Amino acid sequence: MNTVPAQEVKRRGFAAVDELLEKGDVHVIRNNKPQYVVLTEERYQELVAEAQEAYLSRVRASLEDVKDGRVRKFANTDDLLQALDTEED
Structure with missing residues (x-):
């Protein structure tokens, strides 16, 4: 599972998930739990x-x-x- 902390997304914006999206869906971790999923169109x-x-x-x-x-x-x-x-x- 591709994961990225929510703080990293806040800090870097979508650049934080762009590279990971190449490998598949990205789970955004907030408060130590998967909170969101980012996927390509x-x-x-x-x-x-x-x-x-x-x-x-x-x-x-x-x-x-x-x-x-x-x-x-x-x-x-x-x-x-x-x-x-x-x-x-």
Whole structure:
């Protein structure tokens, strides 16, 4: 993990993280804990695209469940909770 103390960022600005970014994401340490993560725009866009694809995959799987009849409907919350309790037994 690439790390840099927050004081170093305060002192040097982004120059403190520029070199480290070449090696990957940079964790900024504040009060001895990772507080922030600095990443390149390219890496950020990759993460956004991966999150979007994961979301779409979950939606597709849910639609397949509905299509194939693997979905149960309940009239109210109590019926749902009762069904969940029954499944645990």
